Amino acid sequence: MVKPSKFEITVQVSGDEGRVTVEGDLDMATAPRLDGALQEALQLGARQVTVDLGAVTFVDSSGLRALIAMHRQSQDDDWELRILRPGEGAFTVFQISGADQALPFAEG
Amino acid sequence: VNQSATESASHAARSPRDLLLELTGVPEDVARARHAVGRFALEAGLDHLEIGAVELAVGEACANVVRHAYGPSTGAMIVDATADGERMQVSIRDDGAGIRSRISGGATGLGTAIMIALCDTLEVGAGPDGRGTRVTMTFAL
Numbered sequence: 189m190v191k192p193s194k195f196e197i198t199v200q201v202s203g204d205e206g207r208v209t210v211e212g213d214l215d216m217a218t219a220p221r222l223d224g225a226l227q228e229a230l231q232l233g234a235r236q237v238t239v240d241l242g243a244v245t246f247v248d249s250s251g252l253r254a255l256i257a258m259h260r261q262s263q264d265d266d267w268e269l270r271i272l273r274p275g276e277g278a279f280t281v282f283q284i285s286g287a288d289q290a291l292p293f294a295e296g
Numbered sequence: 297v298n299q300s301a302t303e304s305a306s307h308a309a310r311s312p313r314d315l316l317l318e319l320t321g322v323p324e325d326v327a328r329a330r331h332a333v334g335r336f337a338l339e340a341g342l343d344h345l346e347i348g349a350v351e352l353a354v355g356e357a358c359a360n361v362v363r364h365a366y367g368p369s370t371g372a373m374i375v376d377a378t379a380d381g382e383r384m385q386v387s388i389r390d391d392g393a394g395i396r397s398r399i400s401g402g403a404t405g406l407g408t409a410i411m412i413a414l415c416d417t418l419e420v421g422a423g424p425d426g427r428g429t430r431v432t433m434t435f436a437l
Binding site: 196198213215216217246248249250251276278280281284285 | 323324326327328330343344348349352353355359362363406407409410413414416
């Protein structure tokens with residue numbers, strides 16, 4: 189049987205700066221944990237949040253939807269979000285949906 | 297695509313042994329299906345980016361099974377893949393509520409749009425014995 193890939197997510201907050209680092213496949217099984225990590229960072233006082241997808245190996249529509257919801261929340265609640273993009277293979281869902289232009293991607 | 301690239305792709309295409317996965321329609325098995333089909337696509341000769349596209353499309357089809365086929369319960373999710381040197385075909389089928397349960401927009405709409413964007417052909421219909429749903433996608437090798 190094929191083993192599921194490793195998925196890890198960490199939250200770091202210092203002052204009003206927060207960093208959510210994601211590693212592994214971001215899909216329907218793991219995307220809810222991304223939202224949980226974001227809410228934790230906000231509760232700890234983060235108002236400038238970086239979501240680092242640099243070690244993400246795959247993103248599906250569930251991961252995309254979680255990031256879109258995050259972007260909308262940042263606009264509604266007036267905090268800053270920036271997203272560090274995953275590698276080329278995991279970026280496909282953003283490109284074909286146009287989200288590569290709509291989400292606040294930034295260079296590391 | 298220039299001529300040398302076409303020839304290279306043609307030489308790289310192989311016909312790996314057919315893949316058959318008998319899984320359950322739960323989120324964790326979506327990843328299992330995706331990874332197994334990805335390895336099959338590698339053996340069939342697809343490159344890194346093409347494999348990513350196949351994995352994404354297959355994952356969305358499997359996610360639709362999890363979301364819609366069995367309501368709050370779960371059931372079988374069967375994935376099979378074949379390749380003939382020119383194209384690779386992947387089918388995802390279930391014994392669930394059938395195609396009418398899928399026509400709901402939202403998550404399914406986005407997933408289906410992604411599948412359409414990534415595969416060469418997409419067929420959606422009832423399973424072999426008229427039950428459930430069968431999604432079949434082909435990808436050029």
